Amino acid sequence: MNTTDEDVASYVRSSTADQDEQHQLDDIDEWAERNGIDTSQIDRYADYAKSGTDVGREQFRALIDAVEREEYDRVITWEISRLSRLGSTYQEFFEAAADAGVVVNVTNGWTDTIRPDGTGKLIADISAAVAEEERRKLISRVNSGIKRARKQGKWLGETPGGFERNDQGYLRPILNPDPDEDGYLEIRAALEAIEEGASYRATADGLTMTRQTLSRIHQDDERRGWYLDARADDARVSEALEIVNDGDDAHDRVGGER
Known part of the structure; x- marks a missing residue:
């Protein structure tokens, strides 16, 4: 009491x-x-x-x-x-x-x-x-920081599958993934398999991401193009994909300075 x-x-x-x-x-x-x-x-x-x-x-x-x-x-x-x-x-x-x-x-x-x-x-x-x-x-400070980062081309929010943010905050494809992460090329291969008729479930078994996440990427025209065509309307993603389109020296330059 x-x-x-x-x-x-x-x-x-x-x-x-x-x-x-x-x-x-x-x-x-x-x-x-x-x-x-x-x-x-x-x-x-x-x-x-x-x-x-x-x-x-x-x-x-x-x-x-x-x-x-x-x-x-x-x-x-x-x-x-x-x-x-x-x-x-x-x-x-x-x-x-x-x-x-x-x-x-x-x-x-x-x-x-x-x-x-x-x-x-x-x-x-x-x-x-x-x-x-x-x-x-x-x-106000947070909003100003977000606007400044966007103006500089930095990636904010959740990082897309197969990508990472480098030390400067810019988006880069993961070309040498760790065992517990999905690389850009692995996701592209998975999407290519789906385009050829493979199921989401069977394809996702080889990735760390879920079947639902893989399905969302595949069904989103813009994001699907990031992987299958290495092209993007978003300038931040487009710049990140330049390393994929450059060819053979991509692995040597991934994660480097702007």
Whole structure:
């Protein structure tokens, strides 16, 4: 039983499926234990792979509804931005908490307590605003870097089968593959076999890629041409394929400088 004799809820959110929310849960539990709250009695709300700007987060909406019904005395979250990155829903939550007399605790922030009378709210607002501004700047820097890399002809995103990125970030065909990877020429041979009537399943048995991946390449007119014709409309791929079209010295130059 909670030594504080309170009804307590917690909320965590991850922005992507790859993010691990366990550190949020651990911080919340550590804070609760330090403050005499039995962690087994906390009602847990969590939204996974959800943006902080998503107003329709199911668990967050359920938490607001429960707060409005005055089911809780306290809500604990890891960071203020976990609640919302959208001003309207952020204010909606805190207005509901204030009206219901709910204390909000933040385990990783400039202030750890926002009370119904508004104590701590200004600092929380400033913290949220600073975090959002830093996020906007980060997104701007990332977007600028992507635009710059594309302008320079560098390959971004997932590397196509049979290709690799060299140290400078440019796409190059793999002409001397390791045992655990598919080379450009092996994929070309597989596609040629399929063109001659071989099945995807039988052909994929000789590759590390799946039958589904091989099928997608073969059924994509543009990508199929990368291998069968060594030609591409994408300038980055076309430049990479120059080494294949050059002839006998291809193996000696693969992976070299631009």
